[in-house]
Amino acid sequence: MDSQLIGILLLVELVLLISSAAPLSLSGRFQAAPNLGILTWFFLFFIAIAATVSAVVIAVGFIFQSYFELQSGGGLLETLAVSFAPWLLLGFGGVLLAITNLRLAPYFEAKAQDLDLDLLATNHSERFEGALVRELSLPGYFALAQTNQIFLSTAALRLPIEQKQAVLWHELGHLRLGHSRLRAISAFALTLAPWFLVSRVFDYELQRLCELAADNYALRKVDAQALRKARRLFL
Incomplete structure (x- = not known):
């Protein structure tokens, strides 16, 4: 014993x-x-x-x-x-x-955001490297990758071509690197034990590191300056 x-x-x-x-x-x-x-x-x-x-x-x-x-x-x-x-x-x-x-x-602070993207999406769509790009009727600059789809706000779609490409490659990085599955596990952990600080920090850190990994993925295809300029608009 x-x-x-x-x-x-x-x-x-x-x-x-x-x-x-x-x-x-x-x-x-x-x-x-x-x-x-x-x-x-x-x-x-x-x-x-x-x-x-x-x-x-x-x-x-x-x-x-x-x-x-x-x-x-x-x-x-x-x-x-x-x-x-x-x-x-x-x-x-x-x-x-x-x-x-x-x-x-x-x-630490926990942030959550739930949006029904299908309801916000307009009829405009295009293809980028096999992923469907859909326009969102949202103000400001917004981008999100979800289930082989990339959602961009109208302002994001109208960015200069270099910056728009940087945003698209960044979001494609999320798709190719499987970040949606990782975030689902993190969200599940946060749901199971929201009162544990480590669960909240785990979720926060995962979000931050996924963004950095997607940036690195985009930098293989686009200029770093274009990515930085686009990044400033989304922060």
Whole structure:
């Protein structure tokens, strides 16, 4: 039992370490290697999930172990005390995680935006490298890639050709690099545990790194200055 309790303690500490250290030490990094950043954040996220599940499985195992000890004539108070120990550790870890969230939350903001693009799209459409480009009746500059489609606002479609190409290659990068699937996983994690700071930071960092990766993809085809000029309009 002692080794199992130590195992739970180590797993809880691992989750706390990822939840607290990762947002502070990794946020804003990987500018030069966004794909490495995406891989790192996904790796840490799945490690934290695996550690949490493992700790809960061990704790559940204590219930069955305590039951068999009681059946074999073990001391009631001692057996109950030992069986509750892992759950106390998990509860303590949850309290620490909540405190960590409160302490670090001011450093980060979560942003969400839901648009029904099909309702906003006009009849105008064109093709770009196999993707369907559709016009959106939205004010200002707006661009989004979704399910082999690129949505651009009217103003974005009327950009000078070099800047428009830069925007299209950037959005195509999102499609070719599979960012929609990565963002879906991030959104799912945020839905499951919106109160965990690490979930919000994971989502924020993934969005930021996907943008950098799409920029790098576009820079293989377009001039950096054209991309920078277009970028300023969308910020």
